[in-house]
Amino acid sequence: MTDWTAGYTADIGYTYGYYGELNPLRARLALAYAGLACPTFENACELGFGQGVSITMHAAAGTVRWFGTDFNPSQAGFAQQLAGQCGVQVDLSDAAFDEFAQRADLPQFDYIGLHGIWSWISHENRAVLVDFLRRRLKVGGVLYISYNTMPGWAAFAPMRHLMNRHAATMSPAGWGSTGKVEQAIDFAEKLLATDPAYVKANPAVPGRLQGIKGLNRQYLAHEYFNRDWHPMHFADVAELLHGAKLQFACSASYLDLIPALNLSPSQQAFLGELNDHGLRESVRDFMVNQQFRRDFWVKGARQLTMLDRAEALRGQRLVLVKRREDVAPSVTGPAGKADLTPAIYSPVLDALADHTPRDIGNLIDTLGPQGLVPLVVTEALMLLCGMGVVAPANDDATVQALRPRTVALNAELCRRGRSSSDIGMLASPLTGGGIPVQRFSQLFLLALQDGANAPGDMARYAWKILDAQGQRLNVEGAVLATPEQNLAQLERHAQAFMEKELPLLRSLYVA
Incomplete structure (x- = not known):
């Protein structure tokens, strides 16, 4: 009988993640910034x-x-149901x-996405x-393609190999993938406790393993325990994609596009x-x-002229997707921590603070009299996009x-939220x-749709749903035992939601 899984973990579904x-x-924004059509x-x-x-x-x-396609029929079925129930074509x-x-x-x-696939399939696929x-x-x-790469995986790849071999050979018959993950982590901890020379040569490995212990077991099963797992050097990926006439354009991570955040001056010069x-x-990966x-x-990258690049960027529409007061004062990259210079970022954020979308060109023209040149405004906006503070926006129509x-x-996602926190x-x-x-x-949000407009009413609405499932709130590691305690905590959450989150969600047309 043919194994339709092709060695991929399929006894448990993938996580319900969203990948922006x-x-x-x-x-569109990344290519414009890179000067490409x-x-x-x-x-x-x-x-x-995945789950779609x-x-x-x-x-x-x-x-x-x-x-789109996903070979796992359970995941494809969920995605089809989610799309079908809300009329998405x-x-x-x-x-x-x-x-x-x-x-x-x-x-x-015009656009093809490969997220979390390339490194986990066979050479034939x-x-x-x-x-x-x-x-x-x-x-x-x-x-768009994402993949595990070298040299970041070089130190831990041997440990992943041993964990995977343990799952394949030592786990009791009939154990599912999550059980194998637990057993493999326990095995890896016991191995490191013997003080192997491998750890002396790779001192970051114990910390990496501790980080893994805190991750979702479904994610770990798919990340670490497939038959195929191939971190690749950039040049090897480029050679394969050359066969499809593809040329590297730029990173899809906006923060990667800011040199000073990632590289020292000597590295940039090199x-x-x-x-x-x-x-x-x-070399940058190293x-x-x-x-x-x-x-x-x-496929067939075309470099824009300086004028065309400037015009393409000016036409990019952006919106603030966090509250102005919630924006962190700094950001950390491989080159270290960088503070958001108030003289630059305060005017930029103030111009976007009402959550009304603005073209980059409009922001450049508005901020120019305040001494901010176009290059500075554009780079500041890209960094804020990378922080998840600002995002590209559609036009009003x-x-x-x-x-x-x-x-x-x-409405369907909120309905699912009654019984699950899978999709946040x-x-x-x-x-x-x-x-x-x-x-x-x-x-x-469901409570609001049902006419509950006051925090107390919203708390009672939510508590009725949670209590029917025997669920209780957890505050700082302690489970709240009584209905009164749970209601009081939910009302605090509802008050904060009404004051802080709901106005933002309405400005983004989410609520």
Whole structure:
């Protein structure tokens, strides 16, 4: 009998994560900043969409028509149900990559996303993906790809190998993946307790293992315990993607685009001496000890003139997606901690503080009289985007056209929030993607829809749902035992929600 899993963990589903890098609006901004032409996105495809949270949100909150596949029928079924219940038009399949690639009814794609797939599949499946990209990605089209990379995995890769071997050979028959994960972690801790020379040569490994212990077991099963697991050097990925005529464009992580946050002056000077783009990226990975890359690639990258780049950036629309007072005063990158200089960031944030979307060009013109030159304003905005404080935004007409779809999707996600905290995101037609909204806040939104407008009423609404399932709140490690204690805590949450979170969610058209 053929093993349809191809060695991939399939006895438990993947986590219900949302990955904003797949949002086409992010690609437009990143490519403009990199000085590259970006196509109009009409048809997009996500290969290996997991539970489908990202693809469904992007289909609901954006103008792009989405297609996708995930070989796990349970995950594909959940994604189809989520999309279907809220009327989102998205083509979702449970076909394996080779089967999906042979479909004759697929369009040519402007955008293809591969999140968390490349490193965890066989060489044969990677060849299928490269062929799919060669045949199905339009000239000028964009690929988003993420993958484990070297040298960041060099030290821990042997430990992952031993943990995986333990799971394959030592776990009791019939144990599921989560049980194998627990046993493998316990085995790894006992191994390190013997003080092996490997740890002396790689002193960061014990800390890495401790970090792993705190992670979601579903995530660990998929991250560490598949048959295939291949961290790759950038140059090796580039060689494979060259077969699909793809060229590296830029990082999909906005913070990576700020040199001073990632590299020392001497490192920047050293990189500047390297003419080969591939070598430069590989050397940069060594400088920051890169473990996971998120990149945009283009089939036929076209460099913009300085004027065209400036105009492309000026037309990018941005919105503040956090409260002004919640913005952290600093950010940390591989090169260390960087403070947000008040003379620069205060005027920029003040200009966006009302959560009204503004074009970069408008912000440049507004802030120019305050002594901020275009280069400084643009870099500050990119850093704020990288911090998750500011996000690309759709135009007003698009937002209004999309609202019925995001309202329906958010209603379904909040309904699911009654029994689960798996999906802590809701869709914004303004940002074209997901906004963090945790379970209690989802319950409070349901309460508002049901006419409960005061914090006390909202708390009682939420408590009725939680109590029916035997659930209690946990405050600083202590479980609240009585209904009165739980209600009082929920009312405090509801008061904070009404004062702080709800106005923001309304400005982003989430509520």
